[in-house]
Amino acid sequence: MKIGITGGSGLIGSALTDHAVEHSHEVVIFSRGVRTTGTGKAVTFRPWDPTKRKLDNIDDLDIIINLAGSTLAAFPWNAKRKQVIRASRVESGLTIVEALSKISNKPKVLFQASAIGYYGTSEESEFTESSPLGSDFLSGVCRDWEASTEPVEAMGIRRVIGRIGLVLHPSAGFLPKLKMMTNLLLSGPMGTGRQWYSWIHIDDLVQAVFHTIENERYSGAINLTASNPVHMDEFGKTLAKVLRKPYWLPIPKFAFQLLLGEMSTLLLDGQKVIPSRLLEGGFDYRYGDLELALRDIYK
Numbered sequence: 528m529k530i531g532i533t534g535g536s537g538l539i540g541s542a543l544t545d546h547a548v549e550h551s552h553e554v555v556i557f558s559r560g561v562r563t564t565g566t567g568k569a570v571t572f573r574p575w576d577p578t579k580r581k582l583d584n585i586d587d588l589d590i591i592i593n594l595a596g597s598t599l600a601a602f603p604w605n606a607k608r609k610q611v612i613r614a615s616r617v618e619s620g621l622t623i624v625e626a627l628s629k630i631s632n633k634p635k636v637l638f639q640a641s642a643i644g645y646y647g648t649s650e651e652s653e654f655t656e657s658s659p660l661g662s663d664f665l666s667g668v669c670r671d672w673e674a675s676t677e678p679v680e681a682m683g684i685r686r687v688i689g690r691i692g693l694v695l696h697p698s699a700g701f702l703p704k705l706k707m708m709t710n711l712l713l714s715g716p717m718g719t720g721r722q723w724y725s726w727i728h729i730d731d732l733v734q735a736v737f738h739t740i741e742n743e744r745y746s747g748a749i750n751l752t753a754s755n756p757v758h759m760d761e762f763g764k765t766l767a768k769v770l771r772k773p774y775w776l777p778i779p780k781f782a783f784q785l786l787l788g789e790m791s792t793l794l795l796d797g798q799k800v801i802p803s804r805l806l807e808g809g810f811d812y813r814y815g816d817l818e819l820a821l822r823d824i825y826k
Contacts, residue, residue, distance in 0.1 A: 531555045534594030538699040577618040582626040592638040595619035620675025645669035648796035655803040692725040692752035715776035720760030722797035725752040728814035750802040
């Protein structure tokens with residue numbers, strides 16, 4: 528297969544590219560930079576610019592994976608930053624839709640990235656793919672992000688919406704920050720410690736993405752998380768155990784709120800998300816246990 532990836536240079540895109548090449552697929556990474564050469568593998572680069580709705584040369588692709596979107600980790604979440612977070616995702620989706628509408632040889636599948644932030648936050652509720660939209664900022668971003676590529680379904684393209692949880696990766700995402708705090712002996716419950724962390728090992732995420740792409744039974748929203756979300760307190764204790772460090776210093780909620788403002792929701796709030804459709808489809812997790820997953824990350 529020939530797979531086009533927007534946002535292909537990030538944590539998830541890089542892992543998907545490696546997997547695809549290992550399984551004899553060709554990968555085209557769409558980049559806003561000037562890079563035009565491959566990586567020594569079956570990878571090529573093509574230009575695109577979602578701010579100008581410019582995306583050409585896509586009629587040879589079997590699959591498009593849309594991961595594009597500005598990072599949530601930039602501080603602070605002021606009005607301008609929020610606009611960038613939302614617009615970068617929506618413009619990317621609209622650009623893809625417009626480009627696809629102009630070609631006759633369309634891809635079979637569009638994988639549209641989203642996030643479990645779609646559901647909002649709760650310490651009590653359990654969320655599956657049939658749960659309703661939340662009411663906070665991230666919920667609204669996910670709603671608009673997902674809606675941006677909805678028109679491809681009317682073009683006969685199967686669309687998979689991957690609502691991705693907290694990705695465990697050794698050098699990117701949220702985990703290196705928690706590791707640093709733990710190694711500095713600053714680990715302990717954040718806020719109440721009762722907020723849910725719906726996590727997934729990067730290898731399982733990659734396998735799950737390809738599982739949904741290659742299996743025609745999947746379309747619409749799919750929760751891409753491990754089957755056993757845990758409270759933040761349990762996550763922190765397990766990480767400290769794996770790193771052989773103490774877990775002892777509670778960090779009050781107001782400290783994060785003063786430092787990070789609304790962005791503190793990424794650490795202080797959470798949701799218990801169950802990947803019902805993956806489980807029903809018999810997806811086989813390699814790292815379904817948190818301690819096993821963390822020990823693999825830091826082996």
